[in-house]
Each structure stands twice: as C-alpha cells, then as structure tokens.
Amino acid sequence: MGFPCVLEAFTSIFKTGSISNKCCGELFVLGKVCTLENPLFKYVSPATIIAQSIQTWNNCLALIDSPSPSA
Structure with a gap:
C-alpha cells in the first residue's frame, strides 16, 4: 500500500x-x-x-459497489 493511501486509511480509521x-x-x-x-x-x-476498521472497510465496499455516474 502506497504512503498516500496509508494516510487516507489512517485518517478514515482514526x-x-x-x-x-x-x-x-x-x-x-x-x-x-x-x-x-x-x-x-x-x-x-x-x-x-x-x-473503525470495519467501518472503513464497509465504506470502501459501498464505494466500490456503487455504480459510476455515466459521463
């Protein structure tokens, strides 16, 4: 996991x-x-x-599972 994503995950969890x-x-x-x-x-x-990790994990699931808006 790259450092920018580590920071995002940390911020999301803590x-x-x-x-x-x-x-x-x-x-x-x-x-x-x-x-x-x-x-x-x-x-x-x-x-x-x-x-807090479960909450972040579930938020990610929702983000990834949600349909992308069409352009």
Missing part, C-alpha cells in the same frame, strides 16, 4: 476523513486485519481499531 476508490482497492489487497498488526497503532485499543 480521524474524520474519507478514502478514495484507489486506496480502497489497495486496502482490499492487504485485507481487513492489516491494521491490527501495524506497530504504529499499538497505543489504540484493539476493539477501537476493529470497529
């Missing part, structure tokens, strides 16, 4: 922000549990990480 389709795609490659294994987040409770 702050208030959104995540782009591109970064959702990169997140899906890593899988749901990648955040729990990251030492950067060791100060955050696992329950909080799980809840």
Whole structure:
C-alpha cells in the first residue's frame, strides 16, 4: 500500500476523513486485519481499531459497489 493511501486509511480509521476508490482497492489487497498488526497503532485499543476498521472497510465496499455516474 502506497504512503498516500496509508494516510487516507489512517485518517478514515482514526480521524474524520474519507478514502478514495484507489486506496480502497489497495486496502482490499492487504485485507481487513492489516491494521491490527501495524506497530504504529499499538497505543489504540484493539476493539477501537476493529470497529473503525470495519467501518472503513464497509465504506470502501459501498464505494466500490456503487455504480459510476455515466459521463
């Protein structure tokens, strides 16, 4: 996952922000549990990480599953 997408995912999970389709795609490659294994987040409770990660994951699913507007 590229650094710009890591920042987007972090902002989406730990702050208030959104995540782009591109970064959702990169997140899906890593899988749901990648955040729990990251030492950067060791100060955050696992329950909080799980809840917020699931929310971000579900937001990505909705983004990717939604039809693109036609031009």
